[in-house]
Structure formats: structure tokens, C-alpha cells
Amino acid sequence: MTANAADFAGNACGRRYEKEMETHFRDCLLFYLDGRIRFERYCYGEAACLVFSVWAHGLDADGSILWDREPEFESQKTALPRRLTDIQEEGRALQFDGAFKRYVHTEEFALDKPNGYGKWKVFWLKHRK
Template identity: 85%
Template sequence: MTAKSTDFAGALCGRRYEKEMETHFRDCLLFYLDGRIRFERYCYGEAACLVFSVWAHGFDAQGKILWDKEPEFESQRSALPRVLTDVQEEGTALQFDGLHKRYVMTEEFASDKPNGYGKWKVFWLQRRKKG
């Protein structure tokens, strides 16, 4: 499947997609205007927190996510989506690795300062996208 990660970032700064029907963890994919992808896994419950996150620099020609660095632990490596196999509902639902559970868009955000996407960076990314 040929896709660009920027196709899923929206017009502002980026979009968050959350894995549906997940019970133990909250898995999210964040797509940014510059083509970067961030995977985040959170635990549920009273002590809900970020478990781990990984950055990618886009997709290859076959739809494989190009992770910058593989996680150290096998449980984390096996949690990562690997290949985009289907785009549904006009890009608001993404299916990876042929699995039944999809990542569904939950939010479009204008900035993400904790991850390096402050207002000025977003301004320049939007300007570059238009030009």
C-alpha cells in the first residue's frame, strides 16, 4: 500500500489515532505535518501513565513504518504496528498488519510542545506544506 505519513497529519500540526477495543493499554499513533510518526503506549487505571514511546520517520513504498530505533524489550517491539494494510473511512481509520483492531482518529491538534512541535515550528511546517 502506497501512503505518506503526512496524508494522516491533517492541516494543523497533527492527528492522534487510538487503537480501538483495547483493554489493557491505550495505544496511540500520532502523525505530524513533517512526516514523523510517534507511537505511544499508556497503561489504564489509577496509575495511568506513559509506558513507552517510539518515533518513526514515515512509511516506505510498501507501507512499512520506518521506526527510528527498535525498543529494547520484546513486549514493546511486539506492540508496535509494522505495516499499513488498509485505510478506511476517508483516512480516519487505519488498519495495520492485517489485524482486526484499527487505529481510529480521536483528535486533531494545533501544536504538541512536549514532543517538539511548538507554535513556531508548526507555523513553518504549515508554510512549507502550502509552498
């Protein structure tokens, strides 16, 4: 499957896709205009917080996510989606590794300053596109 990660970023800075029907963790994939991808795992409950995150520099020709580095712990390694296997609902739902649970589009964001996508960077990325 040939796909470009930037195709899932939308027209603003990027888009957030959240794994559906997840009960213990909130797993999110963020796609940015420059083709970068960020995986974030949050815990639920009173102490809800970011558990870990990993950056990728895009997708290869087979749809495999090109993670910048592998997480240290096995539970984190198994949480990462590895290969895009299906695009559904005109790009609003993404299936990875043939799994039943999909990542569905939940938000489109104009900026993401905490992750390095401020006003000027987004401006240049849009004009480069």
C-alpha cells in the same frame, strides 16, 4: 500500498489515532505535518501513565513504518504496528498488519510542545507544505 505519513496529519500540527477495543493498554499513533510518526503506549487504571514511546520518520513505499530505533524489550517490539495494510473511512481509520483492531482518529491538535512541535515549528511546516 503507497501512503505518506503526512497525509494522515490533517491541516493542523497533527492527528492522534487510538487503537480501538483495547482493554489493557491505550495505544496511540500520532502523525505530524513533517511526516514523523510517534507511537505511545499508556496503561489504564489509577496509575495511568506513559509506558513507552517510539518515533518513526515516516512510511516506505510498501506502507511499512520506518521506526527510528527498535525498543529494547520483546513486549514493546510486539506492540508496535509494522505495516499499513488498509485505509478506511476516508483516512479516519487505519489498519496495520492485517489486524482486526484498527487505529481510529480521535483528535486533531494544533501544537504538541512536549514533542517539539511548538508554534514556530508548526508555522514553518504549514508554509513549507
